[in-house]
Amino acid sequence: MSDMALLNQTDRTTKPQLNAWLSAFVGWVFDYYEIFLVTFLAVQISQEFDLHPGQTAYFFSLQLAALAIGGVLFGFLADRFGRQRILMWTIVIYSVFTLARAFAPNYEVLLVLTVFAGIGLGGEFGVGQTLVSEVMPARRRGWWSSMLYSGTYVGKTFAVIVGGVVLGAIGWRWVFVVSSVPIVVALIVRFAAPESDVWQRRRERAPTDWSILRRKAFLVPFALCVFAGVFQFFAFYGVTSFLPTYLIENQGFSFGKTAWWIFLSTVAGFLGCVMGAYTTDRWGRRITLTYLAGTAAVGGLVLAYTWESLLGSLWILVPFFFHYLGTAAVSVFGALFSEQFPTEVRSTGVSASLQVARGLSFFPPLLTAAIYPVYGYQVIVYVGAALFAALAVIAWLFKDSRGKNVDQVDAATSADASAAVPNVAEEPTQ
Numbered sequence: 001m002s003d004m005a006l007l008n009q010t011d012r013t014t015k016p017q018l019n020a021w022l023s024a025f026v027g028w029v030f031d032y033y034e035i036f037l038v039t040f041l042a043v044q045i046s047q048e049f050d051l052h053p054g055q056t057a058y059f060f061s062l063q064l065a066a067l068a069i070g071g072v073l074f075g076f077l078a079d080r081f082g083r084q085r086i087l088m089w090t091i092v093i094y095s096v097f098t099l100a101r102a103f104a105p106n107y108e109v110l111l112v113l114t115v116f117a118g119i120g121l122g123g124e125f126g127v128g129q130t131l132v133s134e135v136m137p138a139r140r141r142g143w144w145s146s147m148l149y150s151g152t153y154v155g156k157t158f159a160v161i162v163g164g165v166v167l168g169a170i171g172w173r174w175v176f177v178v179s180s181v182p183i184v185v186a187l188i189v190r191f192a193a194p195e196s197d198v199w200q201r202r203r204e205r206a207p208t209d210w211s212i213l214r215r216k217a218f219l220v221p222f223a224l225c226v227f228a229g230v231f232q233f234f235a236f237y238g239v240t241s242f243l244p245t246y247l248i249e250n251q252g253f254s255f256g257k258t259a260w261w262i263f264l265s266t267v268a269g270f271l272g273c274v275m276g277a278y279t280t281d282r283w284g285r286r287i288t289l290t291y292l293a294g295t296a297a298v299g300g301l302v303l304a305y306t307w308e309s310l311l312g313s314l315w316i317l318v319p320f321f322f323h324y325l326g327t328a329a330v331s332v333f334g335a336l337f338s339e340q341f342p343t344e345v346r347s348t349g350v351s352a353s354l355q356v357a358r359g360l361s362f363f364p365p366l367l368t369a370a371i372y373p374v375y376g377y378q379v380i381v382y383v384g385a386a387l388f389a390a391l392a393v394i395a396w397l398f399k400d401s402r403g404k405n406v407d408q409v410d411a412a413t414s415a416d417a418s419a420a421v422p423n424v425a426e427e428p429t430q
Contacts, residue, residue, distance in 0.1 A: 006197050006198055006201070006405075006406070006407075007020075007134075007135040007136075007194070007197055007198075008134060008135055008136060008137060008138050008141070008198065008405050008406045009137075009138070009405050009407075010137050011137060011139075012137070013136070013137060013140065013144075016135070016193075016194040017135050017136055017137070017194075019189065019192045019193045019194065020084075020131050020132060020135045020136075020193045020194055021132050021136065021144050021147075021148070022189050022193070023084070023087060023128065023131070023186075023189050023190045023192075023193035024087070024124075024128025024129065024131055024132050024148055025128075025147075025148055025150075025151045026151070026185070026186040026189055027087065027090070027091065027124030027125070027127075027128045027151075027186070028124065028125065028128065028148050028149065028151030028152055028155065029151040029152075029154045029155040029158070030091075030094065030121065030124065030155065030183070030186070031121055031124050031125055031151075031152070031155060032151070032152040032153075032155030032156055032159070033155035033156070033158050033159050033179075034063075034094075034098075034117070034118075034121055034155075035063070035155075035159075036155065036156050036159035036160070036163070037158075037159040037162060037163050037175070037179070038059075038060070038063060038114075039060075039159075039163070040159065040162075040163025040164065040167055041163065041167065041172045041175060042056050042059065042060075044167065044171065044172040045059075045107075045110070045172055048172075049106065049107040049110075051107060055107065057365075057366070058111075059111060059114065060362065060365070061362040062111060062114065062115055062118075063114055063115075063118045064118075064358060064359050064361060064362040065115075065118075065359050065362065066114070066115045066116070066117075066118025066119045066121075066122060067118050067119075067121060067122040067125075067355050067358055067359055068122065068355045068356050068358065068359025068360075069118075069119050069122060069355075069359075070090070070118060070119035070120060070121060070122020070123045070355065071122040071123065071125060071126055071351045071352050071354060071355020071356065071358075071359075072122075072348075072351070072352040072355065072356065073119065073122075073123070074086050074089075074090055074122065074123025074126075074127055074351060075123070075126050075127060075130075075347045075348045075349070075350065075351025075352045075355075076347070076348045076352070077123075078123070078127040078130065078347035078348075078351070079199075079208065079344060079345055079346070079347045079348050080208075082195050082196070082199060082200070083127055083128075083130055083131040083134070083195065083196045083199060083347060084131065084190065084193055084194065084195040084196070085195070086123060086127055086347075087123070087124070087127055087128060087131070087190055087193075088187070088190050088191075089120075089123075090120050090121070090122075090123035090124055090127065091120070091124070091183055091186050091187060091190065092120070092187070093116065093117070093119065093120030094117050094120035094121045094124075094183070095180050095183035096120075097113050097114075097116040097117035097120065098117050098176055098179055098180045098183075099176065099177060099180040100113050101113045101114060101117065101176045102173045102174065102176035102177045102180075103173070122351075122355050123351065125351065125354050125355060125358075126347060126350040126351020126352070126353075126354045126355060127347050127351050128148065129145065129148060129334040129337075129338060129350055129351075129354075130196070130338060130346050130347040130350050130351065131193075131196055132144055132145055132148060132334070133145055133334065133335060133338035133339075133346070133350075133406075134196040134197075134198040134199060134338075134343065134346070134406055135194065135196055135197070135198075138403060138404060138405040138406070139281060139403055140281060141281070141335050141338075142277065142280030142281035142285065142288075142332075142335045142402065143277045143278065143280070143281050144277075145277075145280075145334035145335035145338065146273060146276050146277030146280055146331040146332060146334060146335065147273070147274075147277045147331075148331075148334055149273050149328070149330060149331035149334065150270060150273050150274070150331075153266055153269065153270045153273070156266060157266075162175060162178070162179070163175075166178065196343075198343050198406045198407075198410075199343055202343045202344055202410075208344040208345070209344075210345075212342075212344070212345055213345060213348065217413070218341065218345060218349065221340035221341060221349065221398075221399075222340075222341075222349050222352070222353055224340070224394070224397055224398065225333075225337045225340060225349065225350075225353035225354070225357075226353045226356055226357050227394065228333065228357075228391060228394060228395075228398075229333065229353060229354055229356070229357025229358065230357045230360055230361075231387045231388070231390050231391040231394070232293075232327075232329060232330050232333070232357070232387075232388075232391055233330075233357055233358055233360070233361035233364075234360075234361060234363070234364050234387055235296070235300075235327075235383075235384040235385075235387035235388050235391070236327050236330070236361075236384075237361045237364040237365060238364035238365075238367065238368050238380055238383060238384050238387075239300070239323075239368075239380055239381055239384040240265070241364065241365040241368060242365065242368045242369060242372065242380075243261070243262075243377075244258050244261075244262060246372060246377050247261065250377075251311060261317075261320070264317060264320065264321060264324070265320070265324040266324075268320075268321045268322070268323075268324035268325040268327075269324050269325070269327055269328050270328075271325060271328075272292060272295075272324070272325040272326060272327065272328025272329075272331070273328040273331045275292070275325075275328070276288050276292055276328050276329070276331045276332050277331065279291075280332055280335060280402070281402060281403070284400045284402045285332055285335055285336040285339070285395075285398065285400045285401075285402060286336075286395045286396055286398060286400045288332050289329055289332040289336065289391070289392070289395040289398075290392045290395045290396070291392075292325075292326045292327075292328055292329035292331075292332065293326060293329040293388045293389070293391040293392035293395065294326065294388070294389070294392040295322055295323075295325055295326030296322075296323050296324075296325070296326025296327050296329060296384075296385070296388040297326070297385045297386070297388040297389035297392060298322070298326075298385075299319045299320070299321070299322035299323030299324075299325070299326055299385075300319075300323045300381050300382070300384050300385030300388060301382070301385045302319035302322075303316070303319040303320055303323050303381055303385075304378045304381035304382045304385060306319065307377065307378045307381065308378070323384075323385075326388060327388075329388070329391060329392075333354065334350075336398055336400075337349070337350045337353060337354065338350050338409075339399060339400075339401035339404075339409050339413075340398065340399060340413065341413055342409075342410045342413040342414045343406065343410050368380050399412065
């Protein structure tokens with residue numbers, strides 16, 4: 001393509017850019033819709049196939065592992081064949097295997113189909129984020145990247161409606177059928193989305209040197225992104241996964257009262273997402289990640305400290321609210337992670353690091369289940385607060401490219417990659 005102005009160099013947000021954002025947004029909606037819907041479906045599925053708790057836990061764990069595999073695989077493919085093209089394939093794979101699950105004759109087949117659906121879905125998170133980072137205006141990249149995460153709350157809401165209302169009326173098999181229908185809308189939206197012109201230009205100018213994936217210049221920021229993701233997801237899932245169960249079984253909460261707690265956590269997280277989106281382009285990625293993760297840490301610390309004395313009072317919801325407000329620190333990851341890698345391997349770095357970290361998050365629920373019956377839930381909240389505090393600190397190890405266009409980001413990251421390769425051609429001859 002010619003050297004005409006790139007999409008990310010425009011001052012105003014255009015229709016093609018909005019189409020690209022919407023294309024990625026629907027992927028994030030389906031991502032969290034799938035994760036939370038399966039927690040509702042698991043009850044009926046376990047009853048029909050007579051599963052014991054270990055088999056149900058294995059079902060959840062394999063789903064998360066499949067997301068990690070999909071993130072690595074499709075992140076790499078998006079760097080080879082394009083962001084928009086791969087997003088078309090990921091949604092098709094997810095939809096086909098989601099529909100197929102409605103006809104699973106047994107647990108083993110359902111498990112295999114869920115793995116393939118998860119692999120397809122795993123490509124959505126990072127590849128969509130990469131596309132948005134490369135086409136949105138540089139001065140608003142943080143806003144649009146962070147607002148992608150708001151799709152998770154839409155997905156959770158749909159999952160609650162379908163799992164809490166529709167499931168009881170039509171059963172888990174028809175829920176999978178119904179869930180595959182809206183994906184047609186996602187396909188239509190993606191046909192209207194542009195390819196990343198940054199990626200297209202880079203591919204036309206020179207072939208990609210894939211050896212960069214083995215160099216320190218890629219591996220160091222990749223490891224940093226994985227560590228940040230692990231701190232975030234371990235803290236979040238460690239506290240959240242068994243919270244409803246604990247409140248109902250150990251504290252005698254009703255389902256209705258527990259649902260209000262979960263609803264409040266969702267509202268707090270959404271507000272934190274909007275706050276983060278607003279400040280990340282004004283104050284920078286590192287400051288935004290620090291104050292959000294710090295809020296989650298302080299809120300969690302106060303929540304744990306007052307757990308026994310205030311749990312029966314509405315006052316406990318104050319630190320609870322601020323803790324979940326801060327959990328929206330994850331909304332900063334999109335822009336921050338995208339700015340750590342050059343265009344030729346950006347999708348690989350972003351998608352693989354995000355989904356590997358999420359894949360590893362199948363450990364926290366297992367650890368929480370083993371710890372809280374013995375030591376209480378306070379310990380879990382304390383650990384979550386400590387992890388968020390660590391996230392607030394390591395935020396300062398990242399590069400902050402607020403306001404820079406993609407060419408400037410590439411210049412900085414590509415320079416790091418070049419510096420990591422010794423120039424043997426300049427060695428003196430004997």
